Amino acid sequence: MVQSCAEKISIQKPIRFISEYLSLDEIFSELEHKFCLSKEKIEEIKQVIEVYPLKISRYYWNLIKSVDDPIWKQCIPNIAEIRDQVGEEDPLAEERDSPAPLITHRYPDRCLFLISDTCEMYCRFCTRKRKMGTEKLVINLEKIDVAIEYIRNHHEIRDVILSGGDALCAPINMIKYILKKLREIAHVEIIRLGSRVPCTNPQRITQELCDLLKQFHPIYINVHFEHPNEITPESIKACEMLANAGIPLGNQNVLLKGINDDPTIMGELYKGLLKMRVKPYYLFQADFVKGTNHFRTNVETGINIIHGIRGFISGLAIPHYVIDAPNGGGKIPIIPDYLKSLDEEKVILENYAGKKCEYLQVQ
Numbered sequence: 001m002v003q004s005c006a007e008k009i010s011i012q013k014p015i016r017f018i019s020e021y022l023s024l025d026e027i028f029s030e031l032e033h034k035f036c037l038s039k040e041k042i043e044e045i046k047q048v049i050e051v052y053p054l055k056i057s058r059y060y061w062n063l064i065k066s067v068d069d070p071i072w073k074q075c076i077p078n079i080a081e082i083r084d085q086v087g088e089e090d091p092l093a094e095e096r097d098s099p100a101p102l103i104t105h106r107y108p109d110r111c112l113f114l115i116s117d118t119c120e121m122y123c124r125f126c127t128r129k130r131k132m133g134t135e136k137l138v139i140n141l142e143k144i145d146v147a148i149e150y151i152r153n154h155h156e157i158r159d160v161i162l163s164g165g166d167a168l169c170a171p172i173n174m175i176k177y178i179l180k181k182l183r184e185i186a187h188v189e190i191i192r193l194g195s196r197v198p199c200t201n202p203q204r205i206t207q208e209l210c211d212l213l214k215q216f217h218p219i220y221i222n223v224h225f226e227h228p229n230e231i232t233p234e235s236i237k238a239c240e241m242l243a244n245a246g247i248p249l250g251n252q253n254v255l256l257k258g259i260n261d262d263p264t265i266m267g268e269l270y271k272g273l274l275k276m277r278v279k280p281y282y283l284f285q286a287d288f289v290k291g292t293n294h295f296r297t298n299v300e301t302g303i304n305i306i307h308g309i310r311g312f313i314s315g316l317a318i319p320h321y322v323i324d325a326p327n328g329g330g331k332i333p334i335i336p337d338y339l340k341s342l343d344e345e346k347v348i349l350e351n352y353a354g355k356k357c358e359y360l361q362v363q
């Protein structure tokens with residue numbers, strides 16, 4: 001029998017300034033008056049949000065410079081979302097590979113644990129679009145306790161990845177409760193959190209939060225930046241505070257058509273991230289998710305990006321480019337073809353600049 005943690009902690013929703021998020025009225029008014037969007041376009045957006053909700057932090061909204069810029073495309077609904085006839089609700093079969101509530105356990109030694117049902121904004125390309133901001137993703141203390149019990153009973157799990165939604169959008173006392181419980185489990189060696197907060201509402205990275213997280217080391221955080229326009233004094237400061245708390249930071253991003261599907265933009269993003277102490281970790285090919293088809297590129301685009309930056313900028317700046325294979329196949333790396341031939345005698349390689357090189361095999 002699992003005891004609910006409701007008795008032990010009181011979970012309060014964090015107190016937020018009203019002005020931290022735009023209301024729908026404010027958004028529609030600004031779209032009409034500031035960005036001069038037509039009545040038809042605004043009607044389209046209203047149709048989309050009947051199906052896929054809209055939420056934007058004021059900070060992120062203020063990064064928009066013009067209609068359809070790389071920030072706009074990430075946060076403003078597009079009619080293509082509901083006209084999308086391809087794509088699947090859950091292409092990664094996360095629900096099927098869920099042996100306990102909130103858990104996806106696919107790899108031998110690690111699991112995903114969804115601890116938050118919300119985010120600072122709803123990214124239009126989200127892989128969990130099917131449930132973001134809807135009643136399909138409901139986190140409660142009872143489920144959290146069952147999930148922790150699952151991890152406790154599975155001794156092979158040495159790495160727990162806290163996600164959501166956005167892991168850092170969970171109430172702070174809930175984050176504390178979960179970290180404390182996980183740290184009591186001897187076989188849990190590392191804990192990772194996935195969060196877009198440093199990018200989408202960086203002032204929520206407070207000293208209080210950093211002081212809390214650093215009590216539970218080794219903690220790793222994967223942040224999520226998509227475009228150089230997201231690198232601002234505020235996001236730099238948020239990452240600096242986390243890094244100063246001793247937390248290694250990685251970046252996971254998605255290859256997005258019309259946003260970052262270009263080696264120069266991606267190179268700028270990755271160099272900018274290194275400067276703010278964030279190591280690019282994964283670049284994901286966009287998943288085959290219903291409602292996001294207009295963001296997908298072909299795979300050659302990703303290969304060309306990696307080929308176009310490898311060797312030209314610091315090796316530290318190069319992420320693994322992966323396809324999260326449909327049906328729960330997991331993340332599979334895609335590497336440009338540097339290996340031209342391989343036999344018992346020698347290997348023929350091509351370097352970043354296109355020069356052929358030969359390496360003799362051991363005889």
Ligand SMILES: *Cc1c(COP(=O)(O)O)cnc(C)c1O
Nearest residue numbers: 104105106107110111112161331
């Ligand atoms: C991405 C993912 C992980 C973590 O994978 P790493 O390659 O170790 O970063 C674990 N479980 C699931 C279900 C995932 O999707």
Ligand code: SF4
Nearest residue numbers: 119122123126165196
């Ligand atoms: S922050 Fe992450 S989980 Fe939340 S909507 Fe964006 S991509 Fe999805």
